Amino acid sequence: MTRVTDPRGGRVTLSKEGLPDWLDPVVRVAETVAPGELSRFLPPADGAGRQAAVLVLFGDGDGERGPELLLMERSAALRSHAGQPAFPGGTLDPEDGDPLTDGPLSAALREAEEETGLDPDGVQLFGVLPKLYIPVSGFVVTPVLGWWRTPSPVDAVDPNETARVFTVPVADLTDPDNRTTTFHPSGHRGPAFLVESAVVWGFTAGVIDRLLHYAGWERPWDRDKQVPLDWRS
Numbered sequence: 001m002t003r004v005t006d007p008r009g010g011r012v013t014l015s016k017e018g019l020p021d022w023l024d025p026v027v028r029v030a031e032t033v034a035p036g037e038l039s040r041f042l043p044p045a046d047g048a049g050r051q052a053a054v055l056v057l058f059g060d061g062d063g064e065r066g067p068e069l070l071l072m073e074r075s076a077a078l079r080s081h082a083g084q085p086a087f088p089g090g091t092l093d094p095e096d097g098d099p100l101t102d103g104p105l106s107a108a109l110r111e112a113e114e115e116t117g118l119d120p121d122g123v124q125l126f127g128v129l130p131k132l133y134i135p136v137s138g139f140v141v142t143p144v145l146g147w148w149r150t151p152s153p154v155d156a157v158d159p160n161e162t163a164r165v166f167t168v169p170v171a172d173l174t175d176p177d178n179r180t181t182t183f184h185p186s187g188h189r190g191p192a193f194l195v196e197s198a199v200v201w202g203f204t205a206g207v208i209d210r211l212l213h214y215a216g217w218e219r220p221w222d223r224d225k226q227v228p229l230d231w232r233s
Contacts (some may be wrong), residue, residue: 011097012105016126019147022067023058023126025215030127030145038210041133049133049140053104054089055112056207057123059148061169068167069208070148072115072156073198075163085200087143087207088112104128104142116165117157122150134203143207168195174212179221182229192227199229 016027035042043049061068073085089111092099096106105128109120129143156162172178172195182192182201191209192201200208212218 011102012109012125013102014105014125014127018149019124019126020060023147025217026058026145026211027127029211029214030129033129033210033214035130035132037214038130039132039206041135043131043133043140049138051092051099051103051142052090052139053092053108053111053142053144054087054204054207055108055123055146056087056129056143056211057112057118057146057148058170059151059167061167065169065171067170069170069173070112070116070118070154070165070167071196071200071204072165073163075159075161084202084204085196085198086204088115088118089141090115091139104144108142108144108146115157115162116154117152118148118154119150119152122148122152124149129207132203132207141203166196168193168200170217173208174217174219176219176221180225180227181223182227184229194227199227201229 019027055070057070059068059070070088071085072088089108092103092107093110096110097103105125109123109125112118113120124147125144126147127145129145131140131142133140154165156164173193178194180192180194181189182199183189190201190206192199192205193208
């Protein structure tokens with residue numbers, strides 16, 4: 001089984017069985033990282049915020065590109081986060097389950113299928129990161145970690161929502177030439193990645209940055225290098 005389900009109710013759960021050795025550092029991150037080590041924006045203590053989940057999906061890639069990560073670029077026509085590269089994901093629906101247990105797992109798979117067309121039966125979920133907060137939108141987001149055990153074709157399901165779907169080699173994300181700091185008109189500065197003719201920034205870049213760091217994959221890069229959000233190679 002790639003997704004482990006409870007036969008009593010079909011509940012999606014986690015499994016580390018059969019994972020490739022190269023994912024061991026990511027498994028350790030999921031088991032040990034503290035919320036404050038990932039972001040300074042943590043869920044409000046009063047429980048406010050809209051529950052959401054994203055799928056951080058790693059694939060084996062091919063012999064030349066090596067392990068890779070699945071990303072999508074949101075449509076330029078959207079009111080919020082237009083044109084921004086992101087992990088597949090979205091808000092939890094009532095049918096996804098308990099927000100404190102299986103709900104984020106089900107939501108991450110469901111949203112990824114709706115946005116990219118991937119076959120969720122080819123995805124093995126193996127961990128979750130601590131819930132993080134996006135102040136500008138009020139979302140409390142659970143990053144759900146998955147291994148693309150059996151890759152399936154992916155593409156933008158709804159062009160009004162998604163401009164494109166693509167994979168990025170982890171080697172490109174760790175390449176110092178592709179790392180930079182970006183700045184938002186609001187004054188926010190944060191890590192970014194110049195890959196696949198796009199700037200990966202914001203929440204998505206922050207999660208990738210911390211995963212690379214705590215997994216021991218990060219390479220020294222020039223933190224004084226800056227690019228605007230509208231950069232294109």
